[in-house]
Amino acid sequence: MVKSNYDVKTTVLRKSIEQDEAEQIVEDKKTSPFKSLLSRPKKEEVHLHSLKLYYECILLVSGKYIADYFRKAVHTISVPSNVNEVVLGDGVFPIKSKSTLEKAFVGKRGKNKIDIKLEEHVFVEEEDELAFDHHGREINFPFKVNSKSVENYPKGILEQNEPNVKRPELTYDAAIDKLQTMLKKPLETDVRDLSEEFVLREITELYVPIFEARLIGPKKKVGLIRVDAVRKKVL
Structure with a gap:
């Protein structure tokens, strides 16, 4: 995937739980992927096949449109x-x-x-930020980012966890285009001497630790449970 050359900030959120705590959360919820309107399997009918830690990117772009x-x-x-x-x-x-x-x-x-x-x-100034999951889908950003919530050596952590790092599928150019489209309000039809400018403020690749559990249920059906290791919740 080709990406334009931008200065990109890399941030990794710090885990609030470790593998054993994530495994307990999965154990408590492991029948959920196999339930139906009429039935739910017993816990002993579902077993944990694997539990892996992934780092999934949220791509953040912020900027300002002036006209x-x-x-x-x-x-x-x-x-x-x-x-x-x-x-x-x-x-x-x-x-x-x-x-x-x-x-x-x-x-x-x-x-x-x-x-x-x-x-x-008329003078217009619009400033905002967009967030995209690693597939490129626009999302509401759910995390608080500060000195206590981020790792000190993000690139080292990502290198240690390859190939379990899910990098952004959306190009920076495409993300910036989406932000510009959002900020640039439709103009009136009869205008003159239009002067406009877009100022890119920041691009951040923010990586979120996610535990992903692969489960085997009745009739060898496969289910997944994903646990947000920052907020300690099942996604």
Whole structure:
């Protein structure tokens, strides 16, 4: 897979449980993959075939979209009832025509409305982050990342655990394109002098330790249980 050359930060989250604790969680939940609406096997009918630790990448991209442009607009203002038009610069703006119903009220002293056509100079700044699982699917990022939750030597840990490291399948370029698309709001159709810029803030490959249990159930059916080793929960 070809990836463009970017400065990428590599982070590995620290495990909150070890192999024996993960095995106990699997033992408590091992019948779940084989249950149906009508039945659930007994625990002794399911045995643990293997339990492996994987490091799965969550790809994080953050950035900012900036734009400024001019757009046509109409602003409606209220003026006293005895005003028939407004002069602004070289423009003359008459009051909006009153409805038949309004004219029927003799002596009504409301406000007249005037539509002023003008241009607005618009400045846009949108900043955000997207997260993708290692398959490239967009996800809500569920972790807190700080000095206590990350490993000190991430690249060394990944090297030690090859080939059980699941790297991102989505290219950096594709992830950045998705972020740009999200940040860039649809523009009005009638704009001029558009100036826009996307600023990439950071790309992070964040690796999450996941214990994956392969189970053999009744009739030699195979089931999987995945345990998040950071949050101590079954995925």
